[in-house]
Amino acid sequence: xxxxxxxxxxxxxxxxxxxxxxxxxxxxxxxxxxxxxxxxxxxxxxxxxxxxxxxxxxxxxxxxxxxxxxxxxxxxxxxxxxxxxxxxxxxxxxxxxxxxxxxxxxxxxxxxxxxxxxxxxxxxxxxxxxxxxxxxxxxxxxxxxxxxxxxxxxxxxxxxxxxxxxxxxxxxxxxxxxxxxxxxxxxxxxxxxxxxxxxxxxxxxxxxxxxxxxxxxxxxxxxxxxxxxxxxxxxxxxxxxxxxxxxxxxxxxxxxxxxxxxxxxxxxxxxxxxxxxxxxxxxxxxxxxxxxxxxxxxxxxxxxxxxxxxxxxxxxxxxxxxxxxxxxxxxxxxxxxxxxxxxxxxxxxxxxxxxxxxxxxxxxxxxxxxxxxxxxxxxxxxxxxxxxxxxxxxxxxxxxxxxxxxxxxxxxxxxxxxxxxxxxxxxxxxxxxxxxxxxxxxxxxxxxxxxxxxxxxxxxxxxxxxxxxxxxxxxxxxxxxxxxx
Amino acid sequence: xxxxxxxxxxxxxxxxxxxxxxxxxxxxxxxxxxxxxxxxxxxxxxxxxxxxxxxxxxxxxxxxxxxxxxxxxxxxxxxxxxxxxxxxxxxxxxxxxxxxxxxxxxxxxxxxxxxxxxxxxxxxxxxxxxxxxxxxxxxxxxxxxxxxxxxxxxxxxxxxxxxxxxxxxxxxxxxxxxxxxxxxxxxxxxxxxxxxxxxxxxxxxxxxxxxxxxxxxxxxxxxxxxxxxxxxxxxxxxxxxxxxxxxxxxxxxxxxxxxxxxxxxxxxxxxxxxxxxxxxxxxxxxxxxxxxxxxxxxxxxxxxxxxxxxxxxxxxxxxxxxxxxxxxxxxxxxxxxxxxxxxxxxxxxxxxxxxxxxxxxxxxxxxxxxxxxxxxxxxxxxxxxxxxxxxxxxxxxxxxxxxxxxxxxxxxxxxxxxxxxxxxxxxxxxxxxxxxxxxxxxx
Numbered sequence: 001x002x003x004x005x006x007x008x009x010x011x012x013x014x015x016x017x018x019x020x021x022x023x024x025x026x027x028x029x030x031x032x033x034x035x036x037x038x039x040x041x042x043x044x045x046x047x048x049x050x051x052x053x054x055x056x057x058x059x060x061x062x063x064x065x066x067x068x069x070x071x072x073x074x075x076x077x078x079x080x081x082x083x084x085x086x087x088x089x090x091x092x093x094x095x096x097x098x099x100x101x102x103x104x105x106x107x108x109x110x111x112x113x114x115x116x117x118x119x120x121x122x123x124x125x126x127x128x129x130x131x132x133x134x135x136x137x138x139x140x141x142x143x144x145x146x147x148x149x150x151x152x153x154x155x156x157x158x159x160x161x162x163x164x165x166x167x168x169x170x171x172x173x174x175x176x177x178x179x180x181x182x183x184x185x186x187x188x189x190x191x192x193x194x195x196x197x198x199x200x201x202x203x204x205x206x207x208x209x210x211x212x213x214x215x216x217x218x219x220x221x222x223x224x225x226x227x228x229x230x231x232x233x234x235x236x237x238x239x240x241x242x243x244x245x246x247x248x249x250x251x252x253x254x255x256x257x258x259x260x261x262x263x264x265x266x267x268x269x270x271x272x273x274x275x276x277x278x279x280x281x282x283x284x285x286x287x288x289x290x291x292x293x294x295x296x297x298x299x300x301x302x303x304x305x306x307x308x309x310x311x312x313x314x315x316x317x318x319x320x321x322x323x324x325x326x327x328x329x330x331x332x333x334x335x336x337x338x339x340x341x342x343x344x345x346x347x348x349x350x351x352x353x354x355x356x357x358x359x360x361x362x363x364x365x366x367x368x369x370x371x372x373x374x375x376x377x378x379x380x381x382x383x384x385x386x387x388x389x390x391x392x393x394x395x396x397x398x399x400x401x402x403x404x405x406x407x408x409x410x411x412x413x414x415x416x417x418x419x420x421x422x423x424x425x426x427x428x429x430x431x432x433x434x435x436x437x438x439x440x441x442x443x444x445x446x447x448x449x450x451x452x453x454x455x456x457x458x459x460x461x462x463x464x465x466x467x468x469x470x471x472x473x474x475x476x477x478x479x480x481x482x483x484x485x
Numbered sequence: 486x487x488x489x490x491x492x493x494x495x496x497x498x499x500x501x502x503x504x505x506x507x508x509x510x511x512x513x514x515x516x517x518x519x520x521x522x523x524x525x526x527x528x529x530x531x532x533x534x535x536x537x538x539x540x541x542x543x544x545x546x547x548x549x550x551x552x553x554x555x556x557x558x559x560x561x562x563x564x565x566x567x568x569x570x571x572x573x574x575x576x577x578x579x580x581x582x583x584x585x586x587x588x589x590x591x592x593x594x595x596x597x598x599x600x601x602x603x604x605x606x607x608x609x610x611x612x613x614x615x616x617x618x619x620x621x622x623x624x625x626x627x628x629x630x631x632x633x634x635x636x637x638x639x640x641x642x643x644x645x646x647x648x649x650x651x652x653x654x655x656x657x658x659x660x661x662x663x664x665x666x667x668x669x670x671x672x673x674x675x676x677x678x679x680x681x682x683x684x685x686x687x688x689x690x691x692x693x694x695x696x697x698x699x700x701x702x703x704x705x706x707x708x709x710x711x712x713x714x715x716x717x718x719x720x721x722x723x724x725x726x727x728x729x730x731x732x733x734x735x736x737x738x739x740x741x742x743x744x745x746x747x748x749x750x751x752x753x754x755x756x757x758x759x760x761x762x763x764x765x766x767x768x769x770x771x772x773x774x775x776x777x778x779x780x781x782x783x784x785x786x787x788x789x790x791x792x793x794x795x796x797x798x799x800x801x802x803x804x805x806x807x808x809x810x811x812x813x814x815x816x817x818x819x820x821x822x823x824x825x826x827x828x829x830x831x832x833x834x835x836x837x838x839x840x841x842x843x844x845x846x847x848x849x850x851x852x853x854x855x856x857x858x859x860x861x862x863x864x865x866x867x868x869x870x871x872x873x874x875x876x877x878x879x880x881x882x883x884x885x886x887x888x889x890x891x892x893x894x895x896x897x898x899x900x901x902x903x904x905x906x907x908x909x910x911x912x913x914x915x916x917x918x919x920x921x922x923x924x925x926x927x928x
Binding site for chain 2: 397404410415417418419420424426427
């Protein structure tokens with residue numbers, strides 16, 4: 001038994017000791033603003049992007065509110081002091097002339113994708129995915145726009161949307177996540193530099209998965225994406241978002257905001273695979289991922305589904321949420337969050353039920369290894385008007401190693417007697433029996449653990465579109481396979 | 486003076502109000518007074534107070550309650566036990582030794598058993614940083630001390646505490662209970678108010694359950710609708726100790742109970758149960774914290790509630806498994822049924838786990854009465870009203886049925902059923918409930 005334990009420890013050490021595989025840095029010329037944030041920087045960001053006055057007004061309002069706000073202290077996170085005046089708020093690859101084909105894209109950028117195993121062309125051809133690749137702050141490539149346009153779908157960088165569809169952006173920007181929502185959301189609105197805009201008109205089902213790859217690439221810059229997805233009556237879109245980032249020692253702040261709006265009978269599926277640099281084994285470096293994601297089921301029978309696989313970032317603070325306003329609307333949240341080494345994650349969701357007969361499901365699977373801290377935090381709020389509402393939540397945690405922590409903080413607030421809410425959670429390590437059983441059948445320890453973890457996460461992984469499911473499974477394996485406590 | 490003023494002016498007010506104490510207690514009080522003033526009155530911006538409204542008491546003018554002479558404390562006891570009658574949290578009789586148990590006022594204990602009091606007093610209350618603990622520590626003028634020395638064996642204590650609500654008072658009860666190894670102690674506690682005025686009460690209880698000892702406690706609170714009690718109970722469980730706590734907040738404007746159980750010994754077992762049924766504009770808060778700090782310990786939390794009228798119920802359960810507390814088994818269950826469109830339930834079952842070889846789980850459900858079950862019974866000739874009662878009784882019985890003592894189980898069942906039926910009125914003679922209720926299926 002002792003020997004077995006020693007062996008397990010060794011395997012664990014070997015696997016969890018692996019370095020980040022996707023760490024490298026591309027050398028791209030970058031135009032940056034000086035460090036610090038003030039009204040002048042906000043004005044310059046707006047000016048350099050040639051924005052109309054109303055956007056600048058939005059930004060200034062948010063900036064002034066942000067100055068009076070404090071970063072949240074309630075998360076179960078050991079946060080280093082962040083000097084917000086020591087960050088660079090704008091960086092972008094030098095503007096180049098308009099691109100017509102992939103050949104015109106910076107070969108170094110193309111190279112990043114190739115080394116990550118996601119060649120643009122191949123993905124286009126194989127998966128039929130339209131890719132809006134965001135490198136740092138400016139979108140450098142948009143594909144399949146022609147095809148989407150035929151269906152009346154708008155899929156473009158938000159800066160372009162501000163130029164070409166100002167009335168749409170103005171109507172919805174900040175309507176789900178107002179600038180006053182929280183410290184990081186206010187900061188985002190003040191300085192957001194890019195992100196995607198999706199508009200699906202009435203009755204249109206997007207013929208392809210939309211995906212956008214975010215990279216953080218310039219040393220010392222934070223990235224402030226702003227994503228807005230609007231689906232009109234009866235429409236459908238599946239939006240994919242995936243990230244890997246180059247390795248470096250400095251902490252980087254990422255404070256994105258995502259807003260989803262689903263009108264009557266519309267459906268939005270939003271999937272994320274997040275694998276930003278988590279810092280090294282001593283917890284040095286890594287991305288701070290402080291994201292506000294929220295959708296609203298505005299119309300009756302609308303549906304929003306969040307799926308996330310979170311394996312990266314040094315610190316994650318993220319609660320993709322849904323406001324179920326329309327009657328009979330449906331929301332789902334599927335999450336796998338993996339923390340290893342010294343990573344910290346405080347993540348979960350909020351389901352705010354307002355409409356009648358609204359239904360929500362929360363499936364959260366946490367996996368902690370090394371000396372990491374993994375927290376699920378979620379709220380289910382059944383408002384007084386939400387007669388017939390239902391929620392079902394399952395939040396499981398898996399512990400690998402005796403130095404890590406797994407925490408569950410559900411907040412369940414019920415104000416309607418004709419609603420039903422069920423929540424359950426378990427925390428345990430991988431069962432010795434299961435391991436033994438699999439090893440008896442000839443699997444080595446690593447494969448056995450791998451199989452158990454994949455089974456554990458399957459409920460969530462199978463929600464991902466095919467292209468992502470493969471990547472997600474790979475990520476889980478790299479992060480954890482063989483970790484036995 | 487307003488209740489809030491006692492918080493802000495604590496450092497100036499306490500020396501005259503808290504009586505004379507030995508230096509070690511005076512020091513604790515002095516520090517607590519500063520903390521009380523620094524933290525101030527509990528407010529909604531604090532996570533622990535977000536869902537609890539103190540509006541009715543905050544600005545109420547209250548006088549400190551004394552010994553309230555003439556207050557009748559003639560409540561029921563059940564025979565063979567050590568009886569302790571209290572008024573406003575202070576024992577009426579002087580120091581006693583009965584069945585081997587030494588008990589009486591804390592002010593006497595510091596004279597008779599100074600070493601013991603100094604060793605244990607205030608040792609646990611630092612687990613909570615809530616201002617109410619500081620407030621109570623500042624102002625308590627006396628309290629109950631119970632010492633169960635080694636070799637006492639099996640003993641049962643029953644206390645009844647009458648709260649003077651003939652005028653608007655604030656009262657601050659204090660208890661220190663020490664159970665030496667291998668004893669078995671059963672303690673029941675009944676709080677009830679006399680009068681229709683508002684009262685603002687706090688209580689801090691520190692209980693030490695030593696090696697191999699068994700400690701069972703049962704609490705019922707039966708106040709008028711404008712009275713509040715915020716009680717913090719701190720329990721330390723040593724190796725192989727067994728602790729069972731049952732709490733039944735029956736009636737009161739705000740009944741807030743916090744339990745802080747610190748498991749310091751391996752193989753200790755802690756079971757915590759509660760049933761609440763607020764009606765009207767009542768609030769009940771059950772805030773349960775269990776910290777596992779030793780190998781192979783076990784805890785179970787079971788809290789259920791029926792919420793009616795405009796009432797509000799909060800359950801906040803926390804399980805903390807400290808690093809190294811391997812082979813911990815910890816469970817938590819909270820079930821609520823909302824009986825009215827204006828009732829609200831808040832459930833926060835928290836797990837915080839820093840060891841891997843553990844098995845922890847929690848479950849929480851909130852809903853209305855199962856319509857299908859109701860229909861099923863009605864199909865079989867049971868009236869809607871009776872079917873509803875049957876289901877509510879059954880729901881409550883899942884907690885009541887856990888009470889190991891048959892007599893206490895019956896007593897509790899009677900009280901809880903009376904509450905469910907709307908027959909439990911503040912100030913009523915609980916003995917009158919002493920006869921069995923018959924459940925008619927056809928009424």
